[in-house]
Each structure stands twice: as C-alpha cells, then as structure tokens.
Amino acid sequence: MLPLSEPRDFPPRIVTGAFILNSGLGKLKADEATQQGLHGMACTAYPFLKKLEPDRFTRLLAWSEITVGSSLLVPFVPTRLAGLALTGFSGGLVGLYLRVPGMREPGSLRPTQDGVPLAKDSWMLGMGLGFLGAGARRGCAASHRCRRHRRCAH
Template sequence: MELKLEARDVAPRLATGMFILNSGLSKLRADQETAAGVHGMACIAYPFLEKLDARRFTRLLALSEIAVGGTLLTPFVPTRLAGAALTGFSAGLLGLYLRVPGMREPGSLRPTQNGIPLAKDFWMLGMGIGFLSAHSPRGGESARRCPWHRCGRH
C-alpha cells in the first residue's frame, strides 16, 4: 500500500485537523456547566443521547474530536481513511445545525447569527467527501490513463 500524501491534501487536512483537535482538547477540560450546555444541544438533535450523563457525553465527544483531528494530522494515514472519519464526524455535526431550532432562517439552509458557528460543518463535510474521492493508488499508472490507452491501440 502506498502511503503518499498528495500536496493538494496537506492544507485542508492540516487546517481542519488542527481545528477539530483544538476543539476536542478544549472539551476535555469542560466544567459541568459547559458539559450540560453541549449535552443539552446534542440531545435536542439526537434525543437518544439523553441516556448519557452530560460529563460522560462531553468527554466522549472530546475524545472523538481528538481522534478525528489526529487522524487528519497524521501524514501516514491515507487521505481516503481520513476523509471517511471527517465525513462521518461532520455529518453528525450537520445534524445539529439542521435539527436545533434557531440555527437556520425559517424555511432555509441559511444560518442565523447563532447558526454561523455550526455552518462550518458544511465545509468539513465537503472536504471529507473530497478526501473520499481521492484516487486509489492500487490501480497503478494504467488505471489513471484513458481506457483506450490500456487496450494498447492508442
């Protein structure tokens, strides 16, 4: 397996990875009030999370952010794998934006002032999908050329 990191992937992986990692590290030190706020917002979007204690939920969220951020920042992790982690993580966060009242203008995807911090999840989802579409090095050089070149006639 080739572990080559494409130059075009470095900047988005670095910027997004550092952002998510910082968020996770900040949540690890969350006090009870912060944990209750984070948990309460998540429970509005995902009611099944009410079964978890607020501190435990916030710690698990922090650890998942650290894992996703670390995956993006680690150069030997294939971009497609990092993209899968980022896509799954940001899709879950996008659910908050879409389900929590007051984050969007009525009948629209446009964010309100309160929704702007969550609207970034659209960008992260887009980057994750872009990383998932990175070419696979398994096919070799012939897989990257036009199909007619593989037949030997062109």
C-alpha cells in the first residue's frame, strides 16, 4: 500500500499541481493557431503524433495536464503515485526540449533563449523523481522493533 502524502510534500505538490492544472485548463480554450503550434512542435519531437488532428491532440494534452495537476493537488493521492504521473508527463516535455531543433545550443544541453521555457520542465522531472522515492523505507541501525517501522528487518 502506498503511503499518503507527508506535510513536506505539500508545497511542491501545490505549486507544481496548480501550474500544470492552469496550463491544461488554458489549453481547453486554445484557438486554432495555438492548436496548430502545439501540435507542430510535438510532431517534430514525436512523429507518431502526426496521426492525430491538432484539435484532438490539444484536447488530449489539456486533459492530461488537468489529470496530472489534479493528482498533485489532491492530498489523498499518494505522493509516489502523483510522482509517477509527474515523472511521465515531465519526461515527455524534457524529450520535447531535447528533440526540437533550436531549443539547445549546438552540442550542449544549455538552452537557447527559445529553449528556456522547455528547459524549466527538467525541474518538474526532478520533482517527480523525488516524489517517486517518497515514503520509501529507510533502514534502521538496529535490528529490533522500533516505533517507526514496527519491526525492522533491515
């Protein structure tokens, strides 16, 4: 069973969740030009997305963001589960940064001015990976019963 969230997880979950949720809600109202732009950039990085129409892609992206953002904001969703969603989502965004031409300086991971908005998604990937380790058992120095783990068999 996954442990529920700990108080230390709330600040990054709230800030990141609100940011992603807001982005998804905004995409639900995207005009045709925005849909074309989002779809075009995504297809550059992930050619299989060309099979989707821009409006369908944008709706799917919006609902994905709403789902990930909500999972971070709802406290009864375990942090590790929310971290899994955030890691998957932000991993795709980092892939976009790495694959779209002009986002990075030649031969480097350093972002160009155009790449800065996508490079910041690496922070969300780091948070997601950190959340995946939330609640993981840590070994005790003694192999006796302790209050924290009830019974340590480390």
